[in-house]
Amino acid sequence: MQSLRLEADLENWHDFEVESRREIIALLRSIGEKNQLIRMLVQGESDVCVTSILEVQPDNNTVILDCSIDREQNQRVLGATAVHFETTLDKIRILFSSDKVEKCLYRGNPAFRMALPATLIRLQRREYYRMNTPVSNPVRVAIPLPAELGGGSHPFPLADISCGGIAILDNKLLLGDTIGRNYADCRIDLPDVGAIVTTLQIRNSLDMTLLNNKSNRRLGCQFIDIPRPMLAQVQRYITKLERERNARLAGLG
Template identity: 50%
Template sequence: MSLALPSLGTENQSPYQVESRREILALLKGFRDKSQLISLMINNGSEAFITSVLDIDDANNTVIIDSAPGHEANQRIVEASSVFFDGLLDRISIQFSSSKLQRTQFEGRPALQMPVPTSVIRLQRRENYRINTPVSMPIKCVIPIETESGKQNQKFSLVDISCGGIAILDDRNLIDITIGTCYEFCQIDIPNIGLIDLTLQIRNSQELTLLNGKTTRRIGCAFVNLSSRTLTSVQRYIMKLERERNAKMTGM
């Protein structure tokens, strides 16, 4: 997930590029109003932090975002030649970059500011729509991990899920993150649906520093040879999460 657009690989970006200032401001305000978290990456994606949009000043052409935990981390961000952002807003991946971040204050606490981006990338892959899993009731994925005493089942929290795969958090660095590594006999316990069996393939990984200063590793996994029955169960769960999310947004 090169720094220009690390998560796109070799995709042609032009069909997804947004250059209308009005649209760009609307997207940024969407992140602010819905308190959506955004990944901030520097050094070609080797270092990542979780941030959020705090405010947009249209008159002064600035965006204020939450700062990283710690003076040294923020110093690396403001000194970076380029900073890449990637967030999910209403099932659409929004990506943009900046090279002019500065320290500032917002409502009495440290923050960062940058110019309103002149363009963003807006990606909507409907076939593999990702949705975040509930933070209040974490979904666990069981993965057999090879140890000195043999394979042991370990549990990992899901970040999001799609019909193509999942993202999980590996706080203890237990998983071999070599791209292409496959883990068989994995299970996810989906509420109101039950256990589903699957094989996972490692597709990407990223070190993250959370707002509380703790570090974790986010790992993207693809489903391998998913059965039609299991795919149906995953689709049902995604639709359930979508209904619940829409109900909260409309106050129902």
């Protein structure tokens, strides 16, 4: 399952893809120099190996990786049709993959060898950063409800937004709090940017009591299979909110 999610990440985060060979080499070398651990996913969470970069060899177009002390796990890595890698560098998430990992010797010790990735994904903190949405004139998401929840399409105000999803307020408790439930064809009209339509999955639920003693429910929702152009629109809207906030702060200063 984790491997599938990582594949989806590599697909959905296309807009943050690094294609410069020089930049890829520099990033991988930094990961190796800082001894940053890398999660190597062969079959999702059921088969995860922690590795590290021993050396980047541009002349050979290869990356040398440490191998596991578990021989059977090493064999599964070598036999895999695709291996996914996930790590962080200075709090920036790095994702890449390889179609083939081979065994080799590095300074007399067993190691893995893979081709230098042609691309990788670099997700800076801003891409994960959640921006609060306006309170006075809230952005709303229209969510079509299934028949068992009353049917029809209902608007819900956003509390915040990131490139990974949104938080919404459900003060009438229309959606329930079923974690993992998907709602398809949800539409969000982003001011000055445009509309996006995507599936939302409820990831967490929090019941709150407001100052006026009324109850409200905040639901954290994840974008599922959001198209790349719409993901780019979300990023543009987040950037717009950031600029507006910074302008307000500058005015106060």
